[in-house]
Amino acid sequence: MRIGLLTEGGYPYATGEARLWCDRLVRGLPQHEFELYALSRDADQERARVLLPDHVTQVRTAPLWAPADDGRTYSRRERRRFADCFKELVRGVCADEPGSFADGLYGLAELGREQGGLYAALRSESAVRVLEAACRAPGASRTVQAVQVVDLLEFVDELERMLRPLSLDWYEENAQLGSLGAVDICHAAAGGVAAIPGLLAKRFCGVPLLVTEYGVQLRSHYLEQRQDARLTVRALLAAFHLRLACEIYAEADLLTPGNAHARRWQERCGAPRERVRTVYPGMEADRFATVGEAADCGDPDTLVWVGRIEPAKDLVGLLHAFAEVRKAEPGTRLRIFATAVAPGYLADCRSLAAQLFPDEAADAVTVGENPVTFEEIGGPDAATSAEAYGAGRIVVLSSVIEGFPITLAEAMFSGRATVSTDVGAVCEVIGGTGLVVPPRNPRALADACLSLLRDPERAQRLGAAARARALELFTVEQNVGAFRDIYLRLLARGSARPDGDVPFARPAEARVPGHWTSPTWAVPGAEVTR
Numbered sequence: 001m002r003i004g005l006l007t008e009g010g011y012p013y014a015t016g017e018a019r020l021w022c023d024r025l026v027r028g029l030p031q032h033e034f035e036l037y038a039l040s041r042d043a044d045q046e047r048a049r050v051l052l053p054d055h056v057t058q059v060r061t062a063p064l065w066a067p068a069d070d071g072r073t074y075s076r077r078e079r080r081r082f083a084d085c086f087k088e089l090v091r092g093v094c095a096d097e098p099g100s101f102a103d104g105l106y107g108l109a110e111l112g113r114e115q116g117g118l119y120a121a122l123r124s125e126s127a128v129r130v131l132e133a134a135c136r137a138p139g140a141s142r143t144v145q146a147v148q149v150v151d152l153l154e155f156v157d158e159l160e161r162m163l164r165p166l167s168l169d170w171y172e173e174n175a176q177l178g179s180l181g182a183v184d185i186c187h188a189a190a191g192g193v194a195a196i197p198g199l200l201a202k203r204f205c206g207v208p209l210l211v212t213e214y215g216v217q218l219r220s221h222y223l224e225q226r227q228d229a230r231l232t233v234r235a236l237l238a239a240f241h242l243r244l245a246c247e248i249y250a251e252a253d254l255l256t257p258g259n260a261h262a263r264r265w266q267e268r269c270g271a272p273r274e275r276v277r278t279v280y281p282g283m284e285a286d287r288f289a290t291v292g293e294a295a296d297c298g299d300p301d302t303l304v305w306v307g308r309i310e311p312a313k314d315l316v317g318l319l320h321a322f323a324e325v326r327k328a329e330p331g332t333r334l335r336i337f338a339t340a341v342a343p344g345y346l347a348d349c350r351s352l353a354a355q356l357f358p359d360e361a362a363d364a365v366t367v368g369e370n371p372v373t374f375e376e377i378g379g380p381d382a383a384t385s386a387e388a389y390g391a392g393r394i395v396v397l398s399s400v401i402e403g404f405p406i407t408l409a410e411a412m413f414s415g416r417a418t419v420s421t422d423v424g425a426v427c428e429v430i431g432g433t434g435l436v437v438p439p440r441n442p443r444a445l446a447d448a449c450l451s452l453l454r455d456p457e458r459a460q461r462l463g464a465a466a467r468a469r470a471l472e473l474f475t476v477e478q479n480v481g482a483f484r485d486i487y488l489r490l491l492a493r494g495s496a497r498p499d500g501d502v503p504f505a506r507p508a509e510a511r512v513p514g515h516w517t518s519p520t521w522a523v524p525g526a527e528v529t530r
Helices: 017-028 076-094 098-115 118-122 125-136 149-162 192-205 217-224 231-251 260-268 285-293 315-328 343-356 385-389 406-413 426-430 442-453 456-473 476-494
Strands: 002-008 033-040 056-063 185-188 209-213 254-257 299-309 333-341 372-376 392-397 417-421 435-437
Touching: 002 017, 002 192, 017 476, 033 192, 076 098, 076 118, 076 125, 076 231, 098 118, 098 192, 098 231, 118 125, 118 149, 125 149, 149 231, 185 192, 185 476, 192 209, 192 217, 192 231, 209 231, 209 476, 217 231, 254 260, 254 476, 285 385, 285 406, 285 456, 299 315, 299 343, 299 385, 299 406, 299 442, 315 333, 315 343, 315 442, 333 343, 333 385, 343 372, 385 406, 392 406, 392 442, 392 456, 406 417, 406 426, 406 456, 417 426, 417 442, 417 456, 426 435, 435 442, 442 456
Parallel strands: 002 033, 002 185, 033 056, 185 209, 209 254, 299 333, 299 392, 333 372, 392 417, 417 435
Antiparallel strands: none
């Protein structure tokens, strides 16, 4: 089977969890051929390509960061055709008309496939005028109707970048060209722009489309919008991403969200429930085996926090909660391990920790020690994330925004009791093996931590239950096995043979030649032995 794996800013270039799960999937299915179609975000990213296994037969990369002008200009007839398609697209964005958006998107794709030249056309004055007319038309939102020229230029510039997949030469049906038209299944590793090539391969070549979202791209766009961007531009971009997400969810043959939280987003955007199947991300459990199976459950008086130090993780709330913990249990420590850092926020947290917990010395010659430490994964005391989790008996997650909590799953693999805020997919991941409190509530977070600090046997039981749950649901093996089954089902459903027979519809033993299965194998004129 040939799988076309679609990525944006990820495998086989970028680092991080998005790259890792793709690499685990590809290496876990060596019986299939994989072709990678990657949309890269910058030049530095393309220089850091990972070593690929032999069954990856091809890698094609299209940069979203570099100019894509092919030098093609349109004739008058082609300009009129472009204007008609672009008008439908932006009308769907400005007036919330899904059908109009889809007509415009596929119309532009057909034009780009036949003629090229979308780069120049999308940046032309006529495109700006068509967009302005759509923003001023009846039915457009009040925010969009207040658009100015600078807003139009900024949105058109961003729109051209997101629509570059429409002009790629990936959609030929000739198998010799190594295009998406020749693969058996298109598997988009994310929604949004990464899935656009899969939409076109399905429309032009009939290739089944599978979309996996461990973090919903529409939600990510809402959270990552630049606060300094103009309100009209933000409204237009949000509308475009919403319309694109709805089209992807409507056209995908199967959607595989990484958790129920992502699934609810997809279903609210119109994804048919019968075409949605939750597949949890696969993680390497072996990395945490030593810590998880050790008899020592870590320092019983130490709380551990692991993750990226940024505002969404609400370390400020965690520090205030820990101040309440210290009042009740003065011997408690908090060790914060950073996997990545937002420098300004880290400085604020260090300053707050110094104010809440001033260094206190026992006498005039003893050096004071702060009960809160800020460390990095890879440092002298925690060379690996497993060692960081092993530093204490209780792991805390204090986020106010979360998708699938990777660090929480790692803590479960490490056999640690957890105290978490009720955000994203936390409750689904924990499943009753840890304590959950409301977000932005330091008092509740402190009380939950104290209850486990004062009952170490309960903390140990919860840690053991958490490890058992993680080994059942979140391993690489369950993830790869799920996609192995999904690939076979999609191929069987989407590729009927000329005689009407569907692959895998009947068991293999039904095809064994012989008179006991089919009399047609008997010699003509001879009696069939009963």
